[in-house]
Amino acid sequence: AAELELCCHCGTPLKLHPEGKAVRIPRLYQIEQVTTKRADRITSDDEERQRLGYELITTYEFPKENGVVKVAKAQVSCAGQPLLELSYAPATQISRVNLGWRRRENKNDMGFPIHPTNGQWGGEKDLRGDAADDDGPEVGFVKITPYVQDRKNALLVRFLGDWQPTQLVSVKSAIKRGIEVAFQLDGSEIAAELMPNEEFATALLLYESAEGGAGALSRLVENASSLHAVAKTALEICHWSWDGEMPALEAQLVNADPECEAGCYRCLLGYHNQRDHDLIDRQQPELKQWLLDLARCELVGQGGVDGRSTILERLKDLAGSGLEKLWLDTLYNHGHHLPDNAQQEVPGH
Incomplete structure (x- = not known):
């Protein structure tokens, strides 16, 4: 139970925080299959849905x-x-949770009404009016918070330095576009999400949202040249140029398209980030300098998870007898999975 109170990545306690770093989501329900039907005309409800949009969060x-x-x-x-x-x-587990309408009055009121017997979605009026009668067998609408889940190749980029969350919106768009062009990927193949959310962003989660990512994300953590290519490409996409060698200071960059001010559909603006258009600014000095630094960066302290031999030695150090060590050696030599831990006490046994 104690492990459930900690973030699985950084170990931070998952207590409700006034700054929004953690939130309790009620009535989570995983959506695995859906059925749709074609509509010849959209109704005013559909237009309203498109205009308002949903409040989505991503976890990993x-x-x-x-x-x-x-x-x-x-x-x-x-x-x-x-x-x-x-x-x-x-194979990182990515979960996308739909908390409800983006402009709902009560932000703590999460989820959508659904009929538990036929799976049909309803509205708030259904939730209020279709409660089951005491004398009848009919079940009324209930409210759930739907989410979908999948496993994807993922890269978490944690920003070091003094960044404002609004500045990272431009960084997110620049990095995503740089990866797409540098690795010749379609815009739908790589997804980018500010973590934990846009309001309190400190990191960027990139994951392959469709087949065909071509291992682009793994290359970014393996060699600096891939990071250099992405940063250089992002600068060029943002209409910045230079003569000769790449400069060290952002003030030395040349604006190759003065007609583009904060952004345009040839650089950072697109259909996928329409909600970010007011915050995106390609001329942000912090963005330009950061991309220049990334274009000549170095990878240090690179490393992966412990190998099987290291795990074996750790378990043998915890073993309480020679028989346990012999059993561990047998598992290791035959290629079987090693235990997660040793000398683990199970309450009540």
Whole structure:
């Protein structure tokens, strides 16, 4: 139970926090199958849905093997100054939760009405008016918070330094576009989400949202040249150019498209980030300098998860008898999964 009160990535206690770092979501229900029907005309309700939109949040959990998080990590620095911490893992569990209408009055009122017997979605009026009668067998609408879940290759980019969440909106768009162009990917193949949310953002979660990612994210944590290519491409996408060698200071960049002010559909603006258009600014000095630093960065402290031999030695150190060590050696030599832990006490047994 104690483990459930801690963040699976950083170990921070998951207590309700006044700054929104943690939130309790009621009545979670995983949606695995849906049925739709074609409509010849949309109604005013559909238009309202498109206009308002949903409040979505994304969560992630890196995979574990033998009780150890299976993640490759690297630190990124430029001229001795730390820029980023990278954490990459294949088959990361990505969950997308739909909390409700974005403009609902009560933010604590999460979820949507659904009929438990036929699975048909309803509205608030159904939730109020279709309660089951005391004398009848009919079941009324109930409210659930739907979510979907899948496993994707994912890269967590944790920003080091003094950043404002609003500034990271531009960084997110620049990095996503840089990856797409540098690795020749379609816009739907890579997803980018500020974590834990846009209001309190400190990190960026990138994951392969469709087949065909071509291992782009793993290459970013393996060698600095891939980071250099993404940063250089992002600068060019943002209409910045330079003569000769790449400059070290953002003030030395040349504006290749003066007609584009904060952004345009040829650089950082697009259909997928329409809600961010008011915050995106390609001329942000912090963004330009950060991309320049990333274009000449170094990867330091690169490393992955402990190998099987390291896990074996850890378990043997915890073993209480020679028989346990012999059993562990047998598992190891035959290629079987090793235990998650040793000498674990089970209450009541």
